[in-house]
Amino acid sequence: MVLTTVQVQENRRCRDDQSLGAAAGGSANVSNTQLLSQTITHTLNFNKKLSSDFNLNALAGFEYWTTSWEGTQAFTSQFDLNQDQANLHTRYHYYDNMDGGKQGNLLVTSFKDPTVELQSYFARATVNYQDKYILTATFRSDGSSKFGANNKYAYFPSVALAWNVNNENFMKNNTLFSNLKLVLDMEQHGNQEFNPVDAALPVAHL
DSSP, rough: OEEEEEEEEEEEEEEETTTTTTTGGGEEEEEEEEEEEEEEEEEOOOOEEEEEEEEEEEEEEEEEEEEEEEEEEEEEESSSSSGEEEEEEETGGGGGGGGOOEEEGGGGEEEEOOOOOEEEEEEEEEETTTTTTTEEEEEEEEEETTTTTTTOOEEEEEEEEEGGGGGGGTTTTOOSSOOOOOEOOOOOOOOSOOOOGGGGGGOOOO
């Protein structure tokens, strides 16, 4: 089992005592955002030599992924310090002293996107004949918190057939190709890249 956690936090502090003009006082803006993602993956592997010509490799697994995104921002203006170089307080920064500005100008906003969760079950089986002909079949079932309650899971099968031409007897004296492999596959894809709020909206049927 593998647990992976990724956390990205960004803090921005901006001072601008020019855009509003010295008479209006300085301004400051502070923003904080955080992205948190976690992934849990668990897999089981099975390898079996069925005969001198056939080999079987199988894998089954489960994966869970979740992510959240949130942030806050504060802005204020009309500070009464550091308005000119002659009276500059070098250790005073507007963004570190937000209550030093006019409180009537203080604006605080925040956001938090809905937490997204993805749960997947998957399996793969590969049959190899003399390392010449390889048949691979996979199946994946993905359930997303973005999907509607009546359609949480989507299913994605695939099948592939590979031919290692280089391993054929008639290619023994080949000097043109270092490796020649032909692959034919058929698979189904999908994604969850849409606004999760849309999944809860009613749909009008005309």
